[in-house]
Amino acid sequence: MEHGVVVVMVPFVAQGHLNQLLHLSRLLSSYNLPVHIVGTTTHNRQAKLRVHGWNHTCNTNIHFHEFQTPEFESPSPNPNTKFPSHLMPSFKASSRLREPFAKLLEEISRVARRVVVVHDFLMSTVVVQDVVSFANVESYAFQCASAFTTFSYDWEEKRKPCLDDDVESYMQLKKIPSLQDYVPPDFLEFVYSNIECQKLNSGNIHDSCKVIDGKFIDLLSKEGICGSTKNWAMGPFNPVSIDNNYLNTTSKRHSSLVWLDKQGQDSVIYVSFGTTTSLSDEQIHELAIGLEKSGQKFIWVLRDADKGDIFKSSSEVRRIELPKGFEAKVEGKGLVIREWAPQLEILAHPATGGFMSHCGWNSSMESITMGVPLATWPMHTDQPRNAILITDVLKIGVSVGIWKHRNELVTSSTIEESIRKLMASDEGNEMRKRAAKLGDDVRKSVEDGGVTRMEIDSFVSHIIR
Incomplete structure (x- = not known):
């Protein structure tokens, strides 16, 4: 017509x-x-x-x-x-x-x-x-x-x-x-x-x-x-939901999805801070230690923020260093990805039980849609307010850091505590139930x-x- x-x-x-x-x-x-x-x-x-x-x-x-x-x-x-x-x-x-x-x-x-x-x-x-x-x-x-x-x-x-x-x-x-x-x-x-x-x-x-x-x-x-x-x-x-026609035209599943296939339901926290913020070396070090000490399985997308033109090559390529021996210590328990990751598919996977996020609205909506609760770590613009919606209005998330201390280093112990609260506590399980119900309601709404x-x-x- x-x-x-x-x-x-x-x-x-x-x-x-x-x-x-x-x-x-x-x-x-x-x-x-x-x-x-x-x-x-x-x-x-x-x-x-x-x-x-x-x-x-x-x-x-x-x-x-x-x-x-x-x-x-x-x-x-x-x-x-x-x-x-x-x-x-x-x-x-x-x-x-x-x-x-x-x-x-x-x-x-x-x-x-x-x-x-x-x-x-x-x-x-x-x-x-x-x-x-x-x-x-x-x-x-x-x-x-x-x-x-x-x-x-x-x-x-x-x-x-x-x-x-x-x-x-x-x-x-x-x-x-x-x-x-x-x-x-x-x-x-x-x-x-x-x-x-x-x-x-x-x-x-x-x-x-x-x-x-x-x-x-x-x-x-x-x-x-x-x-x-x-x-x-x-x-x-x-x-x-992920379109079967899309899956059929994708020649190879991303390594993160193959890894998730081997993990238990709701057992993995996905960590990604979007495309506009880079973490300092010191903050990356604290995050790595916090992830390791939490004892939780994780996928961590560790990459710099986008440049204005992502296709323009540069002589200055930052090499992000992790603590010595980190990846060997978490082998089998954690996966570090240094490239673009299929976020929607990761969040849709049944093994993903939490999302540590900057709370950009694109990421927030994807997480809500798939029924995944969040550990909120906002960085700028609309993100702090989206985080309040998630933690205080919808009650499907925990705060990683206190906003008034945003210019201070978020310590590994704070990160560890937030992850444990979301992934391995009664309070986190209740958030997961609320997130699952909200995600189901959102999917039915379409x-x-x-x-x-x-x-x-x-x-x-x-x-x-």
């Missing part, structure tokens, strides 16, 4: 954002909507290389448009700084997509009845000014954090007013740290420049689910915080008649009206 409606997707150039909107493209294309993804040559290539859980090459309804931006600096990450300031040149270079995006929009708008632009909130300045020039084009902002976190930003801006009819939510929100505590001024300026464009959006899309933080979706809609009272909670965007499926159906009905 031809709708005469075309979707244009404009992701932000960081991995967690690229991944979410590529997953959303899969969902929307399943409604027989053609989806055009606009990105830089480098970042489109990155997104396609790292997608997991399904095979994008089998989807003929998704079309990539790749534009070369002027050369930008791509320095190595600084392991002594948690915020990825080294990515700012690539963030700013993404603004150069405005001109090619506008030309593509003009071409598509001439042949489509309606063009629906779904853009990452952090790409608003690239998209929105030109969208309003076309009568048959409308834009929807993707809010890239949890609804709890998105609501908290405006709540903080309004000087943290009391929520008279919801004391519990008020108390949970009171725990959030100030944004200025962990976001540098140049990135804040970048964020605020995009906020100015929000009033021109036709609505907002959230990679969240009413099962997870429905009360905050309702608050966002009530307040019109994101520039519109129209909000759709369409998450999880990521697959809720089925026919489920709350997420109805949200997606509602959005699609709205844009093809």
Whole structure:
């Protein structure tokens, strides 16, 4: 069935954002909507290389448009700084997509009845000014954090007013740290420049689910915080199970999955801190000792943060050293991976019983979807607030460190204690049960008649009206 409606997707150039909107493209294309993804040559290539859980090459309804931006600096990450300031040149270079995006929009708008632009909130300045020039084009902002976190930003801006009819939510929100505590001024300026464009959006899309933080979706809609009272909670965007067609087209299973096949149910903690933060040598040493002393089986993805261009070679390659003899000591009990790992598949594996994470929303949603509780170790931006949602609202996680001491070394004894609490205690088992139940509810929400499926159906009905 031809709708005469075309979707244009404009992701932000960081991995967690690229991944979410590529997953959303899969969902929307399943409604027989053609989806055009606009990105830089480098970042489109990155997104396609790292997608997991399904095979994008089998989807003929998704079309990539790749534009070369002027050369930008791509320095190595600084392991002594948690915020990825080294990515700012690539963030700013993404603004150069405005001109090619506008030309593509003009071409598509001439042949489509309606063009629906779904853009990452952090790409608003690239998209929105030109969208309003076309009568048959409308834009929807993707809010890239949890609804709890998105609501908290405006709540903080309004000087943290009391929520008279919801004391519990008020108390949970009171725990959030100030944004200025962990976001540098140049990135804040970048964020605020995009906020100015929000009033021109036709609505907002959230990679969240009413099962997870429905009360905050309702608050966002009530307040019109994101520039519109129209909000759709369409998450999880990521697959809720691993596609057999994907497995059949993968020539070889990753070594981590083969290793997990030999482990007992819920016996392994997966450790990964995403793509934007590097740990210092000293912190890596403490983490290694904490993992070893915990006595728990683990998979540890030990790699530096992404550079702005992950394909650009560098003469400065950091060699991350582990304590002498560490890998021999944990042989058979722990697996250290120094490359890209198939996170969604690792979390979906029955042997994975916990996830030590930075709490980026992409990772958090994947963990929640697969029913895996978390040991939260946030580093920057939305992560501290997502961590509060996990530990205090959903109650499916433990904190590794205390946020007010974030600039201090997290000791091996603290790490060991957090792992034992999550993986080998009655309290951890209760969290695991809650996480399993929540994951089951989230997976059911995408089925026919489920709350997420109805949200997606509602959005699609709205844009093809």
